[in-house]
Amino acid sequence: MGFWEMFYKNKLTLAGSGIVVLLFVVSILAPVISPYDPGAIDLQNVLAPPSAGHWFGTDQLGRDVMSRMIWGARISLKVGFVATGLAIFIGMILGAVAGFYGGWIDALIMRFVDIMLCFPTFFLILAVIAFLEPSIWNIMIVIGLTGWMGVTRLVRADFISLRERDFVRAARAIGASDARIIFLHILPNALASILVAATLGIAGAILTESALSFLGIGVQPPTPSWGNILTAGKDNIDIAWWLSLYPGLAILITVVGYNLLGEGIRDASDPRLKR
Amino acid sequence: MVPLLLGITVICFFVMHLAPGKPTDLQTQMNPKSSAEMKARLLSMYELDKPISVQYLSWLKKLARGDLGISFSSDHRPVSDKILERLPITIVINFLSLLIIIVVAVPIGVLSAVHQDSLFDKVMSVFVFVGFAVPTFWLALLMMILFGVQWGWLPISGLRSLNYEYLSTWEQMIDLARHLILPVFISAFGGLAGLSRYMRANMLEVIRQDYILTARAKGLSERQVIYKHALRNALLPAITILGLSIPGLIGGSVIFETIFAIPGMGQLFYMSVMARDYPTVMGILLIGAVLTLVGNLIADVSYAVADPRIRIS
Numbered sequence: 001m002g003f004w005e006m007f008y009k010n011k012l013t014l015a016g017s018g019i020v021v022l023l024f025v026v027s028i029l030a031p032v033i034s035p036y037d038p039g040a041i042d043l044q045n046v047l048a049p050p051s052a053g054h055w056f057g058t059d060q061l062g063r064d065v066m067s068r069m070i071w072g073a074r075i076s077l078k079v080g081f082v083a084t085g086l087a088i089f090i091g092m093i094l095g096a097v098a099g100f101y102g103g104w105i106d107a108l109i110m111r112f113v114d115i116m117l118c119f120p121t122f123f124l125i126l127a128v129i130a131f132l133e134p135s136i137w138n139i140m141i142v143i144g145l146t147g148w149m150g151v152t153r154l155v156r157a158d159f160i161s162l163r164e165r166d167f168v169r170a171a172r173a174i175g176a177s178d179a180r181i182i183f184l185h186i187l188p189n190a191l192a193s194i195l196v197a198a199t200l201g202i203a204g205a206i207l208t209e210s211a212l213s214f215l216g217i218g219v220q221p222p223t224p225s226w227g228n229i230l231t232a233g234k235d236n237i238d239i240a241w242w243l244s245l246y247p248g249l250a251i252l253i254t255v256v257g258y259n260l261l262g263e264g265i266r267d268a269s270d271p272r273l274k275r
Numbered sequence: 276m277v278p279l280l281l282g283i284t285v286i287c288f289f290v291m292h293l294a295p296g297k298p299t300d301l302q303t304q305m306n307p308k309s310s311a312e313m314k315a316r317l318l319s320m321y322e323l324d325k326p327i328s329v330q331y332l333s334w335l336k337k338l339a340r341g342d343l344g345i346s347f348s349s350d351h352r353p354v355s356d357k358i359l360e361r362l363p364i365t366i367v368i369n370f371l372s373l374l375i376i377i378v379v380a381v382p383i384g385v386l387s388a389v390h391q392d393s394l395f396d397k398v399m400s401v402f403v404f405v406g407f408a409v410p411t412f413w414l415a416l417l418m419m420i421l422f423g424v425q426w427g428w429l430p431i432s433g434l435r436s437l438n439y440e441y442l443s444t445w446e447q448m449i450d451l452a453r454h455l456i457l458p459v460f461i462s463a464f465g466g467l468a469g470l471s472r473y474m475r476a477n478m479l480e481v482i483r484q485d486y487i488l489t490a491r492a493k494g495l496s497e498r499q500v501i502y503k504h505a506l507r508n509a510l511l512p513a514i515t516i517l518g519l520s521i522p523g524l525i526g527g528s529v530i531f532e533t534i535f536a537i538p539g540m541g542q543l544f545y546m547s548v549m550a551r552d553y554p555t556v557m558g559i560l561l562i563g564a565v566l567t568l569v570g571n572l573i574a575d576v577s578y579a580v581a582d583p584r585i586r587i588s
Contacts, residue, residue: 111278111279111282112282114279114282115279115282115283115285115286116286117522118279118282118283118522118564118567118568118571119283119286119522119560119563119564119567120522120523120525120526120563120564120567121522121523121526122526122527122529122530123525123526123529123544123559123560123563123564124290124560126529126544126545126548126556127290127548127556127557127560128290129548130547130548130551130553130556131290131291131551131553203408207408207410210410210412210413211410211411211412211530214410214412214530215529215530215533215545216549217548217549230412230413230416233416234416234534237416237419237420237423237424238424241420244413244416244417244420245417247413248410248413248414248416248417251410251413252405252408252409252410252413255407255408255409255410256404256405256408259404259407259408260404
């Protein structure tokens with residue numbers, strides 16, 4: 001069975017891809033489909049429960065929660081992709097170099113990975129944010145800079161198992177440079193596991209961003225993000241349950257979507273599962 | 276161990292110097308009352324006027340004596356004191372969470388594996404999948420709304436009720452326990468999914484081994500095969516997973532301690548980050564990493580103790 005057949009056969013994977021595609025569509029079409037301006041304050045209509053006019057209710061400034069969530073989807077998407085892209089880039093380079101060259105370079109890089117893994121990631125992110133202004137760009141960079149260790153280990157393992165294969169020897173025999181062997185010959189063979197790590201990484205980055213924004217050190221208001229709508233939910237916990245319920249559901253569904261997709265890609269690309 | 280510890284201090288030191296300009300600027304700029312003299316005092320206090328290698332070494336020397344500096348907050352207390360008085364609460368909650376994770380996740384994982392593809396297994400795998408994706412702070416909010424606001428069963432903030440002083444010792448313990456239920460549950464939740472999934476996979480792997488076939492072949496009851504022969508072998512690698520989950524637990528303490536207003540190290544960390552109390556932030560970052568290191572060490576040692584195949588040479 002080929003990759004795509006395996007992929008299509010699994011309904012859960014399809015559901016995951018459906019969620020991810022839907023999120024893309026919502027993000028791109030945010031200006032068109034959001035029923036209200038996400039920043040439009042309506043003090044006549046503060047903390048209104050869900051109704052026909054405002055499906056998900058309004059927040060403490062009378063802004064439409066559904067519109068803010070639609071625009072928040074953009075933030076999640078952006079943070080997920082940029083942060084994970086950075087983590088994958090760093091992890092890929094370090095893992096490739098460590099696995100390809102071995103020896104003291106490998107020892108040095110892997111020791112660095114061990115040290116970084118000692119830090120509770122959330123602590124490290126908070127500490128760095130404490131010194132920088134909390135902005136969406138800083139958040140993305142910091143999440144990326146603290147999330148590359150797993151990818152490094154993964155890519156290194158792939159490189160170690162691939163570097164002695166015949167196709168690598170052949171490439172070396174015809175005089176290909178190290179960079180060429182690493183990027184053109186070995187890396188494409190490691191792409192499947194990198195893709196899985198990236199998909200799961202996006203889910204993780206979205207979770208981290210929402211937690212940071214919830215704590216008030218992530219995406220800053222008035223920019224809407226799922227995490228900072230939940231902050232308002234906590235502030236109004238005894239009167240406005242809708243502020244707490246819907247944005248959290250959005251995060252949950254999004255993360256489930258990316259996780260399903262990631263596991264689907266893993267199963268489809270794992271030769272041991274092919275029959 | 277020692278190189279790791281040194282590495283941790285280097286990273287901490289690097290993070291400290293990440294801020295644009297001098298780190299003390301943050302303190303002096305935020306404070307309109309700060310004078311040039313105060314700036315100079317701060318600079319010499321952190322030896323920021325010296326080369327970076329000298330700074331690192333003298334910082335390390337202080338660290339070796341347990342001196343983490345003086346907090347920037349208005350109480351001007353030593354950072355080590357501030358952390359030490361809050362550390363026990365955080366450790367107790369994390370320890371309780373670990374306990375709950377083990378007690379709940381191991382049976383779930385084992386039963387799912389033994390009854391593979393049963394209804395229980397399917398329900399549990401959905402639970403595990405959702406458990407991985409739920410933002411714990413959101414779950415905490417929902418729990419607070421449900422148990423605290425709607426039903427009024429459990430307190431949602433702090434560790435003690437207002438009338439704590441007037442309760443008998445027994446009532447005080449009940450009061451404390453009631454305050455701890457939600458935070459411990461939230462803190463354990465993430466790890467629960469991870470470990471039960473891991474236990475299931477492990478158990479499935481072990482059940483296929485030859486020695487299980489041997490045990491069955493010599494006529495042992497299914498109960499003995501599963502709980503004596505298989506479980507013991509499946510439990511071993513779980514120790515490592517528990518060790519690996521420690522940084523997540525400690526990191527998570529920032530979130531649940533802030534939400535539930537628990538006066539632990541996580542809450543101190545959050546408040547210090549918000550107030551840019553920079554020596555305290557560094558101190559807690561360091562302590563968090565050291566705690567992780569110690570946790571992993573304990574996991575490694577107990578693995579070696581539990582598994583006769585591993586001998587420390």
